[in-house]
Amino acid sequence: MSRHTRIALVTARPRPEVHFDYDMALLHKSVAANGADASVTAWDDPEVDWPNFDLVVIRSPWDYSWRAREFLSWLDSCSSHTNVMNPPEIMHWNSDKTYLRFFQDQSIPIVSTLFVGPGDRIDFPADYEYVVKPSVGAGSRYCARYSPDERDRATEHVRRIHAEGVTAMIQPYLHQIDMSGERALVFIDGEFLHAICKNAVLAPGLPFDEDHDAHPGTRRWTPSGQELALARKALAAVPFDDRLLYARVDMAGDPASPVMTELELVEPGLYLNTHPGSEDRVARAIVSAAAAVTC
Secondary structure, eight states: OOTTOEEEEEEOOOOTTSOOOTTHHHHHHHHHHTTOEEEEEETTOTTOOGGGOSEEEEEEOTTGGGSHHHHHHHHHHHHTTSEEESOHHHHHHHTSGGGHHHHHHTTOOBOOOEEEOTTSOOOOOSSSOEEEEESSOSTTTTOEEEOTTOHHHHHHHHHHHHHTTOOEEEEEOOTTHHHHOEEEEEEETTEEEEEEEEOOOOOTTOOTTSOOOSSTTOEEOOOOHHHHHHHHHHHHHOSOOSOOSEEEEEEESOTTSOEEEEEEOSSOOOOTTTSTTHHHHHHHHHHHHHHHHHO
């Protein structure tokens, strides 16, 4: 690989409300060590000359969830001048969690989800705890957990989501999370890389507009055969033929019978710092992808 191959690793500008990307320094160093010129760039930096890069890799633009229209417009503009991964068409589809309907139609087990668009009737569960979240979101932003007697607070939450022009999602709170946590399985070039488990994020009574720790108690995880099978089935069902450079399949429930909570194809954290040394595998995949698109 020529040292003249230029790769952009895309992030967000530092802001108090944007989580810090602990993986970026590791990945930046490793991409350079694998023979490419790597730059860490903010997606909304007007000074960046995107056509000057051979490959633009979307990594941590973690303000996109409340700037989705702006981010997706930039994504289309950038991809008209250079190569972007994951492919923009896939990221458009995956940027709104209403994609879960597709997996439900494919008989892939997902957490039961009621989608409530602006103007729709709101029917909250009457006999169990539930979660309200926006269909466009990241890092547990604007997510909260409610008991059946908190209907007024939950209604206010849904209305706040609708005010942003976004669909609200109502899901049962999976109490198994309190015992076995939430798991995330990371794939690179379609191959399983590693997995993590983290503790429950949503505490009872935590307001939806209060900052959350999105990764409490993150630790390594050895996935069950059923978890690996679910992840692979979900990835195989993605309705695009384009190559996925990276993917993360999030799940919860009993490890012997998990349900998918999200499929992250836009800007998932890859938990490289939790698995030291894994950054080299990701960097080699990035450099290989750059070589493929510049041939």
